[in-house]
Amino acid sequence: MKLPQFDYARPDTLADAVALLAAHAGAAKPLAGGQSLVPLLAFRLAAPKLLVDLGRLPGLDRIDVGDGGVRLGAMVRWRAIEDDARLAGAHPLLAAAIAHVAHYPIRNRGTVGGSLAHADPAAEMPGIAVTCDATIGVVGAGGQRSIDAAAFFLGPLTTALAPDELIVEVGLPPWPRARRWAFEEFARRRGDFALAGVALYYDEDESRRACNAHIGVIGAGPAPRRIAAAEAELNGRKVDDKAIAAAAAAAQAAVDPADDLHASAAYRKALVATLIERALRRAAE
Amino acid sequence: MTTPTPTPTRFEVNGKPVEVEVEPRTTLADCLRHQLRLTGTHVGCEHGVCGACTVIVDGDAVRSCLMLAVQAEARRVLTVEGLSGDDALSPLQAAFRKHSALQCGFCTPGMLATAHALLSDEPDADADRIREVLSGNLCRCTGYIPIVEAVLEARTAYRSARKGEPR
Numbered sequence: 001m002k003l004p005q006f007d008y009a010r011p012d013t014l015a016d017a018v019a020l021l022a023a024h025a026g027a028a029k030p031l032a033g034g035q036s037l038v039p040l041l042a043f044r045l046a047a048p049k050l051l052v053d054l055g056r057l058p059g060l061d062r063i064d065v066g067d068g069g070v071r072l073g074a075m076v077r078w079r080a081i082e083d084d085a086r087l088a089g090a091h092p093l094l095a096a097a098i099a100h101v102a103h104y105p106i107r108n109r110g111t112v113g114g115s116l117a118h119a120d121p122a123a124e125m126p127g128i129a130v131t132c133d134a135t136i137g138v139v140g141a142g143g144q145r146s147i148d149a150a151a152f153f154l155g156p157l158t159t160a161l162a163p164d165e166l167i168v169e170v171g172l173p174p175w176p177r178a179r180r181w182a183f184e185e186f187a188r189r190r191g192d193f194a195l196a197g198v199a200l201y202y203d204e205d206e207s208r209r210a211c212n213a214h215i216g217v218i219g220a221g222p223a224p225r226r227i228a229a230a231e232a233e234l235n236g237r238k239v240d241d242k243a244i245a246a247a248a249a250a251a252q253a254a255v256d257p258a259d260d261l262h263a264s265a266a267y268r269k270a271l272v273a274t275l276i277e278r279a280l281r282r283a284a285e
Numbered sequence: 286m287t288t289p290t291p292t293p294t295r296f297e298v299n300g301k302p303v304e305v306e307v308e309p310r311t312t313l314a315d316c317l318r319h320q321l322r323l324t325g326t327h328v329g330c331e332h333g334v335c336g337a338c339t340v341i342v343d344g345d346a347v348r349s350c351l352m353l354a355v356q357a358e359a360r361r362v363l364t365v366e367g368l369s370g371d372d373a374l375s376p377l378q379a380a381f382r383k384h385s386a387l388q389c390g391f392c393t394p395g396m397l398a399t400a401h402a403l404l405s406d407e408p409d410a411d412a413d414r415i416r417e418v419l420s421g422n423l424c425r426c427t428g429y430i431p432i433v434e435a436v437l438e439a440r441t442a443y444r445s446a447r448k449g450e451p452r
Contacts, residue, residue: 001331008292008309008355031353038312038351039332051309055356079345103421105399106333108345109352191420 003041010053014060014139014166020052022141022164030054030166032075032114035106060113060168065090069174074113074167078102081112091175093132096183097124097199103191113167116152119159122193122219124185125170126153130224131199131216134172140165153223179203180210180239182279185218186271188262195263196220198275200283202234210234215247215276220257220268227251230276244280248273296357298323299367307354314338316354317364325365325394329423336422339395340364346402365394368401376442377401377435386435388426395422400436408443410436 011017021028029048031037032055040046054060060075063084070091072081078101081087087095101124102110115125116136129136129149136147141164149170152160161167185197202213213234218224230251237243257268291306298321305320312331317323317340329335331350338349341363369375374382377400387393396419403410403418410418415436416429424432 002315003310003312005308005310008353010355010358031356034351034353034356035333035348038353041310042332042350051353053356103336104403104418105336105339105346105348105421106351109347189420190417 001042001044003038004044004047006041006048007050008053009050010056012056012058014057014168017052017054017057018139018141018164018166020050021166024050026163028052028163030117032117033077033109033111034114035102035110036114036118036120054113054166063087067174068171070094070172072112072170072172074111074116074169076112078107078110078112082107089177091132091172093175093181093183093199093201094128094172096181097128097197100124100183100185100187100190100194100197106191112170116167116170117159117161119153119155119157119223120193121156121221121223122195122197123224124183124194124197124199124218127197127199127216127218127224128172129170130226131201131214132172133214134170136167137169137171138165139168144168150226155222158223176203180283182282184275184279184282186275194219196257196268196271196275198272198279200276200279202239202283208238209236210239210243211236215251217251217255217272220255220272227254229254234280239280239284244277244284247280248276251276292355294355294358296359297361299363305354309353309355311354312350313340313342313352313354313357313362314349316357317349317362323364323366327391327394329391334423335392335395336399337392337395339398339422341398341402344402344405346399363398363401365397368397375401377404377439380435380439381432384431384435384438386427386431392422392424392426396424396432400439404436404440404443408440408447410440412437 028050031051031053060073062073064071065086081098134149181201183199185194187194196219200215202210213231215227215230230247233246233250252269252273255272257265259265295304314328317326327337329337333348333351340349342360
């Protein structure tokens with residue numbers, strides 16, 4: 001369908017963008033890359049009075065890699081993550097997950113902040129943010145704040161952002177070189193939204209037992225989430241066949257996906273177990 | 286409710302400056318087709334799935350149905366009409382013809398735009414990379430194999446073009 005009518009503004013500063021959002025009290029929507037919002041408009045699932053285009057705001061497209069971890073500006077595009085050679089070492093899980101995001105032309109426009117704000121339950125970036133204990137930096141009429149990713153995603157297309165708030169950046173904690181990790185997802189066509197996906201990592205103590213296990217699941221519930229019951233099956237143990245099977249079974253029991261036209265709930269639960277098993281085998285190699 | 290006012294927007298299409306007045310809700314695809322009469326860019330699904338409307342903006346392949354015309358302000362847009370002159374096919378188009386990489390032709394402008402952007406950046410792309418990149422463009426006639434063969438063959442022309450220009 002053609003898009004509904006709206007007004008359009010292209011502010012030059014973050015302060016102006018926030019002021020526009022605040023002045024329209026929930027009737028304005030920020031426009032980043034448009035790769036999620038424009039389809040929503042085309043389906044008439046969103047009908048904002050005003051779009052505030054963030055495309056010309058300065059400084060939001062930086063990727064910083066340092067001792068404090070990786071910081072991605074909200075307007076960083078998937079293509080920029082793909083092309084940044086530092087990330088394969090600085091955050092290999094991020095780089096691997098982002099390789100699955102959408103198709104080539106969409107990757108040239110879609111942004112980190114747009115994906116976080118859109119909060120599709122199967123999207124990779126929200127899944128990485130939750131799995132990796134990221135903090136999401138936002139700015140609104142009342143000033144700046146940081147939101148833990150675990151408290152950010154409230155449900156399908158629903159976040160903790162206030163109507164006058166914009167995402168500025170997401171910060172991922174430092175990544176130890178020896179960390180074990182893997183990303184697995186299954187989509188009917190590469191680049192499409194996954195039926196389910198798994199991002200996980202763990203560290204190892206001196207006796208090569210797993211610690212600090214983080215297992216995140218996308219596409220199998222209303223929002224990305226970590227599966228504590230599966231993590232508990234790894235912490236303090238060697239990641240062998242038995243531990244892998246136990247973690248997969250715990251995750252299968254813990255996720256609560258809905259039936260939809262792409263897959264049944266039972267299929268998605270089984271898929272989560274399979275993906276966790278594959279991912280843990282890869283991580284343990 | 287106020288009626289959104291047409292917004293003057295200036296950008297470049299196929300090397301020529303254009304100025305249009307568009308409602309903010311007008312997509313770049315509709316602006317190209319309806320206002321600039323460049324109907325080579327096709328519109329299929331209108332929500333970013335089929336790839337028929339792919340054009341090149343500042344060197345990058347993008348979905349013109351997912352970009353507003355007002356967002357094209359000051360950008361350089363290349364459409365299928367700009368890939369070759371009136372007299373001769375580009376090497377990529379000639380390869381499509383040679384390999385019968387089209388049948389009904391609806392997806393072809395998007396395929397050509399996507400492949401042109403890819404080979405301009407990555408003239409050595411292998412078959413796997415070409416398949417991955419073209420996976421965002423749906424074709425219901427060819428079965429894709431001749432399209433991949435055509436793009437593979439066209440690489441030679443992009444490699445030699447690249448040697449000629451400083452980067």
